[in-house]
Amino acid sequence: MKEVLIKAAMVIVATFAAAVSSPSRAQEMDGKALFMKNCAACHQATGKGIPGAFPALAGSKFVQGKGGDVATVLLKGRGGMPDFSDSLSDRDIATVLTFVRGNWGNKADGLSEADVTALRAALGVEAFGNSAMSNKH
Template identity: 75%
Template sequence: MKKMLMTAATALAALMAQAQEVDGKALFLKNCAACHQPTGKGIPGAFPALAGSKFVQGKGADVATVLLKGRGGMPDFSESLSDRDIATVLTFVRSNWGNKADGLSEADVGTLRTTLGVDPFGNSVMSNKH
């Protein structure tokens, strides 16, 4: 019985990881691919590549800060993506196209949001920013 429970738990964990991968890809395609391209290679001179990026593979908090506050020509997504969505899309980006970096959790993004003084998701007036 114990072995069967362990096997079921392992299978469930694998399914959850696969679902997060699909969710991350779907979020990326919906919110990021227009600029950074579905391949993560960006558009030279306009939108930076995420594939093979040292920045993307660097500190998770630095990458999440860009999504929460924007940078350069990139808008912030603090009002349009939840902490879970930001963690999910960043986990996808940091582990695809040759990138090999740890993912982020919803709690990581929530803590960073508080540290940066960014309003909690869903606490802002709706906008048409994106």
Template identity: 60%
Template sequence: MRLSIPLAVVALGLSAAPAFAADGKGLFADNCSACHQLTGKGIPGAFPPLAGSKIAQGDPVEPVTRVLKGRGGMPSFASELTDLEVAQVLTYVRASWGNKGKPVQPALVTSLRSGAKRENAKASLLAH
């Protein structure tokens, strides 16, 4: 009986991952695809590709911070997306277009949000 509970928890966690990424796909389409394209290939010379990106697939702290704070011409999404939504969209990015990054947990976004301030508010306004 003790083995069945941990196995059930693992099974629930694994079955939730595709749904979590699927929610991120819609968020990506609505918030990110104008610049990074639905293909994740970006626009050369303007917006970097996310497909194959070492930053997108690496330590999740960097992409979470970029989404929350913005960077260069990328706007801050701290006031537009919840912690769960940031985690969902980044989980989608990290698992799409051949990327092999692990899911982003909402708790990580929550912990980083408290220290997130806009890096360049003027660039964020211009990007919208």
């Protein structure tokens, strides 16, 4: 009986551990998928960019700096970089930035959907899904 209880406890612990770790793994996969779909053409799958054309994200001090500064680029664009305010939700922006800020040697904290939503409001960028023509890319 004791062995059965120990095995049952181990199964419960393993199931709980898998459930707890799944959201972050799922978010990482979602972040990678979003990056590949929206960013990799310019910044490359490796995050190394194309010198003279598209900046590297890997090892970038800017990318690892203030999360709000990086999110502002996605919400408003900068230089040749388009804004993604109409084509990515606040959750998607937070997810892709969390992926970028934590990969290729980058070691910055991620952003939450609430962080991006608050920044969008502070910048006066229209809420996602409110424009007549979404997805301008």
